[in-house]
Amino acid sequence: MSSNDFSADEIAELRAQRIEIFADRVIYDAQPPLSDEKLAFLQGLCGGEIHHDLLALWKLTAGGRLAYDLTMPMDGNEEAISWNELFYEGSDGYRDLIEWIEHERALAQEAHEHRGEEWNGKLGVVPIGGFEYCDRIYVVTDPDAADFGRVLAWKQGLPPAWRGNLHQDAVATIADDLVSAFKELHLETDPLASPGDYSVSDEFLEYLSERQEEHGMQKALADKLTAFYRRAMVDWKTPLANGTLSAHPALVRLSIRDAVGSDDAELVGRLAAARVVFDGVVSGSHGPTSFALARGAYAAAMALIQAGAPVVEDALDEVHGNLPPELAHTLLRAGAKPSANAMANCVAYGATESARIIGVGVPGQSVSAADYDRAAATMLEELERDTAKVRAGKLHHYLRLEGLELHAQRLREFRYSLPH
Structure with a gap:
């Protein structure tokens, strides 16, 4: 099924419900297209003709929301890219197209000045979407560039404490053109399944439900659109x-x-x-x-x-939960190194047997009582700080007040020493 499977009347009704289809992907909460005057203004900033794919998108809709998964290699990682927004003029928050373009212009001018070069005021790339400030999607708009029209993803690096994530900013190519980039958007789970976890589809399905309940969208058309949307499942x-x-x-x-x-x-x-x-x-x-x-x-x-x-050596540092003792033994035998932080996490979650197993470790590798005490004291300090913020109404914590207090109590009561 493609957008051609919808009749002209259905396309008109979807548009009335602020839904557009571009490159066989659904854009919802869609904004009006850019005016000819605004397109001419943006074209002037780019120094040449806007790539035809981007021009087609902006003539269809100036922005909106997407509900798909996108995962791609970045600096050796497999990174999930949040491309759930298409920026548009006049948006509040992080989604304003013109403000993002001005931000990029300022960065470009600063970079040229840093190199002692004169800048012609033309942008080589334009931000068209992403998610807030941490993930952004760009289209190459330099008409003289060999990769003119290419679509890039930029992702902000996170502090080292965020294990398993990028720790430096990174850029990767999604596709050579915007239509191909949209086709990279997919669904990793069935939107109609109910696994209990958050799904990228949730807000889109809520939007469809709201359009039916409050804006007169026919259920038959909503069902047809949902079936079309689900064809992006991998x-x-x-x-x-x-x-x-x-x-x-x-x-x-x-x-x-x-x-x-x-x-x-x-x-x-x-x-x-x-x-x-x-x-x-x-x-x-x-x-x-x-x-x-x-x-x-x-x-x-x-x-x-x-x-x-x-099993990597620092595998136990990933543990944040009630680790089963058998698994603790298995990880150590498979090459994981004993970890004071993992011990403290196990204690906080009530897995004291696993904590002792990790502490004893394997021949030649164990956790000293001093190292455990330092790790536990650091964790206890963080828990007490978060507890105070929750009590003051300044923090919503996934453990809630009772959980924070229970974790802290377990750490205070646990005593550890290596067997002689």
Whole structure:
């Protein structure tokens, strides 16, 4: 099905509901197209003709929202790119197209001045969307550039404490043109399934529901649009069933992320039987085992190790939950180094047996009482600081007040010393 499968009347009704289709992807909460005067103004900033794909988009809609997944390699990571906004003039917050363009102009001028060069005032790239300030999508607008029209993703690096994420800003190419870039947008899960976790589709489906309840959108058209939208789903289950999954690395990564997301040890076993090799990064800089530990998917983590997935030395530092003792033993035997921070996390979550197992470690590697005490004191200080903020109404914490207090109490009461 393509946009041609909608009749002219249906396209008109979708437009009345502020929904547009571009390159077989749905744009909702769509804004009016740019005027000829505004297009001429932007073209003047770029120093030449705007690439025809971008011109087509802006003549259709000047902005709106997207509800798709996009994952791509960046500096050795597999990074999720948040491209859920198309910037438009007059938006509040982070989505204003003209303000982003002026921001880029200021940066370009500053860069030229830093190099002692004169700037002609023309932009080589234009920001068209992304998510707030941390993820942005650009189109190359320099008409003399060899990659004119190419679509780039920029992602902001996070502090080192954010394990598994980019720790420096990075840029990568999505596609050679905007239509191809839109086709890279996909759905990793079925929008109509209800796994309980947040889905990129949630806000779009809520928008459709609101348009039906309050703006007269016909259910039949909403259902047809939903079916069209779901065609962007990526299917790894068919290749798994027919024995070809291992030949498709991107689908392998997605299948592993699904197994971890559902903490499904049985699925890990099926992937192993299909000769999937559990190596390389699957999310951020995480390999399969580290990703499972970071997500608290302990059944999947055990199954992955049993299937031959490697265990990195600092794997235990991914633990933030009630780690099962058997898994603690398995991780240590597989090469994970004992970690004072992991011990403190286990204690805070009530997994004191696992904390002691990690502390004892393996022959030649253990955690000293002094190292544990320092890690526990640091964590306790953070918990007490967050508790005070929650009590003062300045912080909403995922543990809530009761959880913060319980974690702190466990750390205060636990006593650790290495056996002689």
